[in-house]
């Protein structure tokens with residue numbers, strides 16, 4: 234039985250990528266969205282990628298980018314997976330010949346079943362907390378019962394996760410993976426190695442005995 238996968242998002246420094254990989258992260262995330270305090274330049278992104286070992290998936294996070302922004306980033310940074318965290322359409326996400334996942338910001342009225350159908354071409358669906366002020370990285374959780382048990386694709390749970398609540402989240406949602414940013418930081422954009430280790434240890438403690446739903 235596979236353990237729940239872990240992505241450490243908002244990495245800005247090579248040493249944080251190395252620490253995440255050593256702690257057992259399956260993926261890291263680079264934020265290409267300038268308003269974010271975790272945004273990286275292309276140069277920073279290349280340095281992080283160079284420090285990331287094989288078999289750790291490098292994810293590029295975008296919020297309502299233009300097509301040329303994504304293409305220019307792909308031409309310059311070796312990304313394995315694209316994460317679209319804004320209002321991108323399925324055809325926009327699908328045009329880069331790269332695996333991608335759509336982030337859905339959950340509110341009480343969100344119909345996740347419809348989102349699964351719309352974004353069926355993705356490699357997964359990331360579910361995050363809704364905020365009227367920000368597109369993500371809010372550090373807020375949401376009502377996990379909004380995620381239905383039937384899932385046609387892997388679900389990655391995000392939003393306000395920490396080592397203190399990730400076990401409960403996995404027990405409740407049984408996601409394919411979890412994604413964390415603020416919950417493992419020392420300062421915005423600077424990861425805390427101990428928090429990263431504590432988070433991944435907690436996932437591994439409970440994740441192996443749970444139903445890690447691939448679907």
Ligand SMILES: O=C(O)c1ccccc1N[C@@H]1O[C@H](COP(=O)(O)O)[C@@H](O)[C@H]1O
Nearest residue numbers: 242269368369370372391392393414415
């Ligand atoms: O990290 C950001 O600054 C960010 C900005 C815009 C969109 C998404 C962003 N981060 C993603 O948000 C979720 C939840 O983050 P947190 O753990 O609550 O801090 C996660 O997927 C981040 O990758």
